[in-house]
Each structure stands twice: as C-alpha cells, then as structure tokens.
Amino acid sequence: MRRTIFAFLIFVLGACAPLPSAPSASVTASPAPSFPVTVTDFQDKPVSIAKRPDRVVSIGPSNTEFLFALDAGDRVVGVDDFSDEPAAARAKEKVGGVKPNVEKIVSLRPDLVVSVKISDGSLENLMSRGIVVLVVNPQSAADVAKTATLLGRAIGADGDALASRIQSGLDAVRAKAATQPKKRVYHEIDASDPNKLFTVGPGSFIHDVITIAGGVNIAATASGQYPQLSPEEIIRADPEVIVFASFGVTPEQIAARPGWSVITAVKTKRIVKVEGSLMSRPGPRLAEAAEAYYQILAATR
C-alpha cells in the first residue's frame, strides 16, 4: 500500500508542477544527436549537456522506462525505488523513494540526473554540486511524446522515432474506438477517504487514455488532474463502466458502497480492476495502456 500511495504521490506531486504552456523548442527540431546540446526541460529551464551522458540517474518510473525504451538502459547507473520496469531496471542501484538520497546519487558520479519534479530541495542540492539535472515530468498524453523527443536529445538517442511510435499506437486505438459507442467511465485511483474519491481529470494521461479508448470521463469537467469526487457526484453522473486501481478494494466492495446500487455500472457488473504499472505511468507504454483500456471498454459493449 505504501508503495502504491507513494507512487501515486509522485504523480500527484508532479501534477502540481506548472506545465509549459507552449511546446518548447525541443519538440520542433531534433537533428542527429550532437553534443554539447541545450534542451528546455519541463520547468521551461534551459539545460546544457556538454557531452553524451554515460552515467544517468533516473528518478521517476516513467523516466526510467523512457531511458530503457531509448536503448540507454546500459547507461543508467541508478534509479528510484519505484522503477521496476523493464525488468533490467530492477537490478540498478536504488537512489531512494519519494525523497531522493542525495548522497547516494552523488556517490554514483552521474553526468546527468533525469527527474520528475520534486519539491523538497534535493534537486537544487544536486545542481549546487555541479550535477546536471533535467526535470522531466510528463502528465498528459501529449507530454509523453514530448518526453520521448526531449530525452532523446538529452542523451543522444533517436527520440523522435520513439515519439512517433507512441503516437501512431495511440492513433490506431483512437481510430478503432471512433466507430464504437461512447461509454461513461469513472476511473478510481484511491479510495482512502470514502467521501472524497480520487479520480482523473483533464490534463492527466489517464484522462487522455480514457478519451482515446472511446470512453467519456465523468470527471472531464473537474478541475485539476487528480480531482476528488464525492460519492454523491459519482452516483449522479451514473457511469456505465467503473475502472479502479485503488488499493485494497474489490469490485464487490464498490458495488456494496451505500447508494451505489443505482449506478448503471454496478447494475450491469461493469467494475474492472486495473493492476500493475501500465495504467499508472505516463511512460513509453502509453499506447499499450490505451489498447488495454480499449479492451476493457470493448468487453462491456
């Protein structure tokens, strides 16, 4: 549970980061990798990288997945405690969980640290020691393609190819789903407080995945990427499908929640649990996540 909560916190905390409003320069052009290179990170900060990084520390499971997807896995010398995909990432040195261990990172002598946004000062601490830190904090589906390009340039790999592979995967799912009837979807992330259930809102990649896969997110008008809904609002919205990743919850418990018996998804038993990292990370497997979501909705049609 702690892992789940922390992993969840990582992307909720990340959600607080102001996203660049306009696409950064890094998206537009990506010539053959050459160093030195200056890229613009997710905090709109220019970051100069002098030579092709050989020792990369990755903080954030999605960043780790990206680095491996860019064939740079052998250059990764350290990852955060939650990075468990792909399997090879589990063998890497661990540099801490929600709070990165600065000493450990320094001892790995990285020439590049790629990290999600972390506000406890540890990234600034690393920078003050002369370590190059690139903040990569993807939130939406659009951010995912942008991340592939950005990381490709930062480490000297073909990020554009990865970005277009992800994009074409998403487009394929979108095309399939377009011919299907739309379904109202409630996606539950966390039910620790039974009165304020965490779901996904606009700007989060799961919201995008729902839309691409042919669903209509009942929290589409909520504010924030991870809004909380009261059970009253969920009952009123009457979802046709309930998808949940909340820890320690079973479909039977959801169906038995007070008042939920009137919800269409409960009456028709369309309550589906999603487990594992596929649906919890805005990473290079986003198209697979969209396909999985499409299958969930297809099974209910």
Place this chain on the structure above:
Amino acid sequence: MRRPPLALSLTALAVALGIAVVAGVAYGAVAIPPERILAALGGGADPTETAIILSLRLPRVLGAALVGAALAVAGSLLQGMLRNPLADPYVLGTSAGGALGAVIGLLFGGSLGLFAVPLLAFAGALVSVYVVWRLARVGAQTPVVTLLLAGVVLSAMSGSAITLLEVASDRLQLRLSTLLGLLVGGVSVISWAQLAVAAALVAVAGAIGLAYAYRLDAISLGDDVAAGLGIDVERTKRLVLATTALLAAAAVSLAGLVGFVGLVAPHLVRTLLGPAHARLIPAAALAGAALLVAADLLARVALAPTELPVGVVTGLVGGPFFFALLWRHRAAYRL
C-alpha cells in the same frame, strides 16, 4: 439567574438539532431542490436522488448527530465523576485508545463483521480511560494536572501505536484504506447497519447514565458525601467509566477522533440548566448532536467543493474553548 424549565430547554435544543439536520440533508455535493429532497425521503423520486439522500446524506447527518450526542454525554459523565471541567473523552485519551482498538478491529476483526470495530474500540477506550483514571488518582482526588498529563501521554502512545500498525500492516499487505481518516476525525460514508449498531450502544449508555444521574450528582459533591448517602462510590465510578468508554467507542467507530464536542456541549448546557445530571445528560446529548451536525455542515461548506474533516472544525472551535476554561480556572489549578 432563573433557570428555564427543562421541557422548554429540551424543546429548544431539539428544534436546533432539527434545523441542523434539515440543513445538513439539504446541502450536499450535488444540488437537489427541496421538493425533490422531500420526494426522495418519501421514496417516490428518481432512484438516483433517492440513493443520494437516503444512502449517503441522511446516514451521514444522523451519524454526526449520534457522534455528537455520544461525546457530549461522555463528557458530562466524566466531568461530573472526576469533578473536573476539563475532562472529555478526547482530552483524556479515551477516544485515542478507542481509535487504536478500532484500527485493530479494522485489521484483524474480519470474522466479527459489523461488530469488530465497535467492540475493539470499546476495549481500547475502556483500557485507556481506566489507566488514565488510576494513574491520575491521588487518594480520593484526581488532580487536574496529572489527569491531563496522563491523557496527553496516552493519546500520544495510541497515536504512535496506530502509526506503527499502519506502517507494519503495509508490510503484511493488510487492507486499511479507512485508517488514515480515523486520526483526523470525520463523519463521511456511513451505512445504515453501522448506524444501527452505534445507535444501540449510545442508547444503552445514555440509559445507564440517566439511571446513575442521582449518584453522579452526589459524587460530584465529593466522594465522602456520596459515601455518606450510602452510594457504593467505587462501583459507581467503574460503571460510569465503562459507560464513557462505550460512548467513546460508538463515536470513534463512526467518525474517528473528533475533539472537544464532549467538552463544549456539557459546559454550554450547564450554564443554562445547572449541574444536575438528570437534566444535564439529555440536554447535553441534544446540544452535542446539534453542534456536530452543524460542524459537519460547516466542514462541507467552508471550502466547498473540498470537504474538511469535521475534526478540523471542532478542533478550531473547541480548542480555544478549552483554553478559555484553563484561563478561567488557572488559579484553582495553579497552572
């Protein structure tokens, strides 16, 4: 000051509670117009609105009323028995002990079903109220300083134990999604079955309290006075402590740690109706219920659509009240 007649006071408090309940049911995350709320209460409306009103809002509001009543009666009993205006299940750590029991019930009480949480909460509350009482007692007196200190330490220990269980249970892969809410105190989603169990506990405890009202009056004048009247003081005190634990357990199993209602409600009522327990107990129950329903409503409205835990509201309102009491009595307590 002439005291208003009991019937009038009780009626006024019941009206206040009624208004709070109506407001609590009328306001919610989803706006439903009054005529449709009435239709939903009659069961003849649109099933979605009926579900919202009958399964979510009404049990929540009634739950808040029950928790408020339980804590207020518990506070009245403790204050009378300990002859101490600062006593209340939250301050004395009884609620925290109950919360520890409730957590154990949540984690391991699967086979006991609906009764696991209240039962273990009762055990926890009973142990803690007894420990505090024995620790604080010096001869026939329970000096306020030792009482409060014992309560503080017990609350801290229970809180640590809850955190320990939370962390350890993560390793044991146990489910405790409701755990985090317990420590902050909040009335949220309550089933009718939970409500019925808690209502039965509060009814039994309230009846015992009323039956012992006269003996409590005597004890609050002094143990020697009570003994002189032929009352078995020790036995009465034990029973009153157990009753308090029962009330705290009912409150904790519905809403976690809600502070200061048990302190504020009896004091308000006492200034109005005087200290006689036969008057104090029913009036404090109504006042506590109305206060907590109102606090819960405030918690929902203040930062809407975000909801505050009701414990935040009672803490912010009740904390200063506690300080005011300390200030007024500081000479007597030599604080």
